[in-house]
Amino acid sequence: MTNIYDVETYEPSESIGYLMTRVKVEMLAALDRELAADDHLSALGVTSAQFVVMVRLVGTGNRKSASDLCKELSYDAGAMTRMIDRLEKKGLVRRMRCVKDRRLIYLEATEAGCAAYPRMLEISVAVQNRFLRGMEPDDARRLRDYLARMLHNAG
Amino acid sequence: MTNIYDVETYEPSESIGYLMTRVKVEMLAALDRELAADDHLSALGVTSAQFVVMVRLVGTGNRKSASDLCKELSYDAGAMTRMIDRLEKKGLVRRMRCVKDRRLIYLEATEAGCAAYPRMLEISVAVQNRFLRGMEPDDARRLRDYLARMLHNAG
DNA sequence: CACATATATCTGCCTAGGCTGATATTGTAG
DNA sequence: CTACAATATCAGCCTAGGCAGATATATGTG
Numbered sequence: 001m002t003n004i005y006d007v008e009t010y011e012p013s014e015s016i017g018y019l020m021t022r023v024k025v026e027m028l029a030a031l032d033r034e035l036a037a038d039d040h041l042s043a044l045g046v047t048s049a050q051f052v053v054m055v056r057l058v059g060t061g062n063r064k065s066a067s068d069l070c071k072e073l074s075y076d077a078g079a080m081t082r083m084i085d086r087l088e089k090k091g092l093v094r095r096m097r098c099v100k101d102r103r104l105i106y107l108e109a110t111e112a113g114c115a116a117y118p119r120m121l122e123i124s125v126a127v128q129n130r131f132l133r134g135m136e137p138d139d140a141r142r143l144r145d146y147l148a149r150m151l152h153n154a155g
Numbered sequence: 156m157t158n159i160y161d162v163e164t165y166e167p168s169e170s171i172g173y174l175m176t177r178v179k180v181e182m183l184a185a186l187d188r189e190l191a192a193d194d195h196l197s198a199l200g201v202t203s204a205q206f207v208v209m210v211r212l213v214g215t216g217n218r219k220s221a222s223d224l225c226k227e228l229s230y231d232a233g234a235m236t237r238m239i240d241r242l243e244k245k246g247l248v249r250r251m252r253c254v255k256d257r258r259l260i261y262l263e264a265t266e267a268g269c270a271a272y273p274r275m276l277e278i279s280v281a282v283q284n285r286f287l288r289g290m291e292p293d294d295a296r297r298l299r300d301y302l303a304r305m306l307h308n309a310g
Numbered sequence: 311c312a313c314a315t316a317t318a319t320c321t322g323c324c325t326a327g328g329c330t331g332a333t334a335t336t337g338t339a340g
Numbered sequence: 341c342t343a344c345a346a347t348a349t350c351a352g353c354c355t356a357g358g359c360a361g362a363t364a365t366a367t368g369t370g
Contacts, residue, residue, distance in 0.1 A: 001288075002290075002291060002292065003284045004283070004284055004287045004290060004292060004295040005280045005283055005284055005287075006280065007273070007276050007277055007280050010214075010276065010279070010280050012210055012211050012214040012215055012279075013215060013227075014299060014303075015279075015283060015299075016283060016286075016287065016295065016298055016299055016302065017182055017279070017282070017283050017286075018207075018211075019299060019302035019303060019306060020175055020178060020179050020182070020302055021179050021182075021183075021207075021228075022228070022229050022306055023175060023302055023305045023306050023309070024175050024176050024179045025229040026229060026306065026309035027172055027175070027176075027305075027309070028176075029229075030309065047325095047326095049326085049327095052173075052176075055167055056167050056173075059165075059167040060167055060168060065348075065349095066348075066349070067347080067348055067349080072168075073176075073177070074177050074180040074181060074184075075327085076327055076328050076329080077328095077348075077349070077350085078327080078328070078329075078330090078349090078350070078351080078352095079326070079327045079328070080349090081349065081350055081351085082326075082327090082350095082351095083326090083327095086326095101335075101336070101347095101348085102334075102335055102336085102348095103334065103335045103336065103347060103348040103349070104335095104347090104348065104349090105348080105349070118162070121162050121165065122162055124165075124167075124170075124172070125160045125161065125162050125165050127172070128159070128160055128170060128171060128172050129158045129159055129160055130308060131171075131172075131305045131308050131309060132159045132160075132171065132305065132308070133156075133308045134304060134308070135157075135159065135301070135304070136157060137157065137159060139301065140159040140171065142297065142301075143171055143298065143301045144169060144170075144171055144174060146290070146294065146297075146298045146301075147171065147174035147175055147178055148169075148174060149289060149290070150178045150182075150286045150287065151174060151177055151178050151181065153285060153286050153287070153288045153289070154178070154181035154182070154185065154286065202355095202356095204356085204357095220318075220319095221318075221319070222317080222318055222319080230357085231357055231358050231359080232318075232319070232320085232358095233319090233320070233321075233322095233357080233358070233359075233360095234356070234357045234358070235319090236319065236320055236321085237320095237321095237356075237357090238356090238357095241356095256317090256318085256365075256366070257318095257364075257365055257366085258317060258318040258319070258364065258365045258366065259317090259318065259319090259365095260318080260319070
């Protein structure tokens, strides 16, 4: 069991936690800028947080419940209710009460939501590619595996 | 110029942006849990956000301005003012107006702040080690380099 | 010096996430 | 069937970050 850091040699500026937090902030800020700059999407007034939910909802099979999204995104349930209120108000998603389990509400992208999705996907891909500039596919795979392992270690 | 992702094969669940956002959330949640569980630190009622600022302030040379911290942490200046209000109220930091440039206010950990620091450092190191469990030092270095490169690509 | 510009901090306003408890529904143990 | 625990959503309250504007100070230009 090898520990990576110890208190004697720990350098906050180079720590993985610090770097990751900053990269995440910068990546979401870049998403917000791209959204504001895009001719079609800017009209929707979609924030990066809403954007992430939409990409995730449509990109991984549509028709999932709010609690599914909460688990997948480590997101609060109360916040998700209001998040969906906003997306519904913008006409991007629809709530559909499940008939088999009436506690559940399935979410579904509307026609407008589906129409906006391809462009959202483009932006998401472009921003991530920009942040990964200079890396080879092998690097990206390794990075992804490291992150997946960390998420697993989170328990 | 190799692009890592393209819209045809992009998998949201395995994307680096998605994984990184989740790992970051889980890491801060772990910090909050550890803080609440610690006998000494729980009394201070320090949140993970305040914790990060303290580790950064004391761990990288003390005596820096609020705007320095904002840049280092990609943090809003208005939010930082209130963050420091809270830390000052808890007796962990002190504001000191700079005499050479009277716009600046230097921040300095108080005796109580310095006393709490070693334990904060321990927790920070322990949480990160836990998330990096199973990795070799070479892996951690690579991961750190990847993140640093991404931060650089953010521009 | 006068003036414009840049920087650091602070304040007010708005938005949004986290937490707690309420309600409805489902699953389970006896 | 009844009682109790678990789950999904929702609503209210609190906290905290982002943004715009105000103030004070510093810097650069003529």
